[in-house]
Amino acid sequence: xxxxxxxxxxxxxxxxxxxxxxxxxxxxxxxxxxxxxxxxxxxxxxxxxxxxxxxxxxxxxxxxxxxxxxxxxxxxxxxxxxxxxxxxxxxxxxxxxxxxxxxxxxxxxxxxxxxxxxxxxxxxxxxxxxxxxxxxxxxxxxxxxxxxxxxxxxxxxxxxxxxxxxxxxxxxxxxxxxxxxxxxxxxxxxxxxxxxxxxxxxxxxxxxxxxxxxxxxxxxxxxxxxxxxxxxxxxxxxxxxxxxxxxxxxxxxxxxxxxxxxxxxxxxxxxxxxxxxxxxxxxxxxxxxxxxxxxxxxxxxxxxxxxxxxxxxxxxxxxxxxxxxxxxxxxxxx
Numbered sequence: 001x002x003x004x005x006x007x008x009x010x011x012x013x014x015x016x017x018x019x020x021x022x023x024x025x026x027x028x029x030x031x032x033x034x035x036x037x038x039x040x041x042x043x044x045x046x047x048x049x050x051x052x053x054x055x056x057x058x059x060x061x062x063x064x065x066x067x068x069x070x071x072x073x074x075x076x077x078x079x080x081x082x083x084x085x086x087x088x089x090x091x092x093x094x095x096x097x098x099x100x101x102x103x104x105x106x107x108x109x110x111x112x113x114x115x116x117x118x119x120x121x122x123x124x125x126x127x128x129x130x131x132x133x134x135x136x137x138x139x140x141x142x143x144x145x146x147x148x149x150x151x152x153x154x155x156x157x158x159x160x161x162x163x164x165x166x167x168x169x170x171x172x173x174x175x176x177x178x179x180x181x182x183x184x185x186x187x188x189x190x191x192x193x194x195x196x197x198x199x200x201x202x203x204x205x206x207x208x209x210x211x212x213x214x215x216x217x218x219x220x221x222x223x224x225x226x227x228x229x230x231x232x233x234x235x236x237x238x239x240x241x242x243x244x245x246x247x248x249x250x251x252x253x254x255x256x257x258x259x260x261x262x263x264x265x266x267x268x269x270x271x272x273x274x275x276x277x278x279x280x281x282x283x284x285x286x287x288x289x290x291x292x293x294x295x296x297x298x299x300x301x302x303x304x305x306x307x308x309x310x311x312x313x314x315x316x317x318x319x320x321x322x323x324x325x326x327x328x329x330x331x332x333x334x
Contacts, residue, residue: 025255192235199222267285
């Protein structure tokens, strides 16, 4: 099971409390970017294209913990940039765990060996290691040879030391279902606790604007791939209804407030993939963002998006919308 029972129960209880309070819009995962600097220049990433004066900035641990408290989401995904380049990343992780958050620390793993034994081996912490396919594809996408082998070695060492580890994978248009199968079959024996899967989203700052699936191709690809996931062949760290959405079996609208983004620039409107301005506080983000102007039905910039930051929160809420949905989702998870 990719999502631990304790985490699933925590999120379920959180959702129940939001419903009791009558809240229609609330966060599920805080996307925290304490810096934009990185030691790679991946072809699909626009973060390192920021001006140098922004790339030099870091959020302080106090900033990060304050943002988590403002937001209140039970899960925090720490991304960037490369978070392990932050001089106080250990303090940030420990502070979020102390708050009781489930933390996914996203990393390319080039620096991970230096932190194993220093980061806590807590059930609240998952090391989310980027692997975008097998060696040839991965090293091409991150534009640096040897990164695949480094990441695989780091995963093995981290697992041997008792850490929870996920593989985080983004598929570009060169990826075939056969290649994806090969990759997922390779990853599972490494002992990873789950995999997250995504179709690359074409957003303006990315250096490569040509190699993206698009919405229709995403549904076709994942429908074929996920139909092969029988009898626990792969442990996929997504909600069952979101996986059905990726297959085109469920039609959801985007809920970008479900995964708000906080970075050195502030609270990003409306999500971490679109740059439509920033708010100084989470309350301002929620009140001032014209949420109805986003999503694949409402905005041409969102037309091809199937990203988890917009649609998994919708799927999770749908899974708890009725007793029947809860039973169906639970059966698929467990």
